[in-house]
Amino acid sequence: ERNPKPIQELAKAQDEAGMDYLDINIGPARKAGDELMDWVVKVVQEVTDKPLSLDTTNPVAMEAGLKVHRGKALINSISLQPDRLEQELPLVTKYNAAMIGLLWGVEGMPRDAAERGVLVADLLYRAGEAGIPNEDIWIDPIVSPVSVEINQVKSCLEFMSMLQDIAPDCKSTVGLSNISNGTPTELRPYLNRTYMIMLMKYGLYSAIVDPFDTELIQIARGEMPCLL
Numbered sequence: 330e331r332n333p334k335p336i337q338e339l340a341k342a343q344d345e346a347g348m349d350y351l352d353i354n355i356g357p358a359r360k361a362g363d364e365l366m367d368w369v370v371k372v373v374q375e376v377t378d379k380p381l382s383l384d385t386t387n388p389v390a391m392e393a394g395l396k397v398h399r400g401k402a403l404i405n406s407i408s409l410q411p412d413r414l415e416q417e418l419p420l421v422t423k424y425n426a427a428m429i430g431l432l433w434g435v436e437g438m439p440r441d442a443a444e445r446g447v448l449v450a451d452l453l454y455r456a457g458e459a460g461i462p463n464e465d466i467w468i469d470p471i472v473s474p475v476s477v478e479i480n481q482v483k484s485c486l487e488f489m490s491m492l493q494d495i496a497p498d499c500k501s502t503v504g505l506s507n508i509s510n511g512t513p514t515e516l517r518p519y520l521n522r523t524y525m526i527m528l529m530k531y532g533l534y535s536a537i538v539d540p541f542d543t544e545l546i547q548i549a550r551g552e553m554p555c556l557l
Contacts, residue, residue: 367396380403395426404420428467501533
């Protein structure tokens with residue numbers, strides 16, 4: 330219905346909760362995605378000055394959002410799939426944006442820390458060719474549900490322990506709630522907080538989180554040192 334009120338109320342609530350970025354996720358948005366992204370970016374930026382993480386797999390919609398975004402946007406995300414690289418890497422420099430490099434390769438999900446390392450090397454090479462500095466690249470190693478594959482949970486941690494050695498000056502981010510996907514609802518906050526603490530041990534820079542989980546936010550801000 331293009332009713333801005335609930336979107337703006339949520340954006341203001343997330344801003345007041347202390348978020349550094351607001352993630353605007355319109356999904357694939359195959360039909361008129363450019364119009365939708367243009368509209369929602371304008372609507373959100375009417376009520377907050379926080380930078381936005383533009384979250385869509387539609388490159389046309391992504392560019393529409395970048396055109397109207399005030400300040401430095403974050404592209405969420407660019408994977409290692411050839412079509413995504415070719416279409417979206419040029420947008421980073423064209424609009425002076427930052428980007429999340431999603432470690433999803435031609436063959437899909439990396440199997441272990443070593444494959445993640447290979448994907449990072451490939452991504453940085455392609456980004457370097459496009460003139461994108463490491464400082465503007467946020468690496469997402471892909472957090473997978475603990476209820477599905479425990480080895481992936483472990484390999485993500487292993488990869489994080491070596492990220493700064495193989496990708497100096499790059500930042501890192503994760504979709505944190507993936508870890509608890511598929512688990513009982515009452516357990517999800519505890520799993521999210523615990524895995525974030527484990528990732529922070531290896532220098533996690535940022536995470537997409539529930540802004541209204543006050544304990545999780547306190548942990549992220551270093552306000553609960555007894556847990557770190």
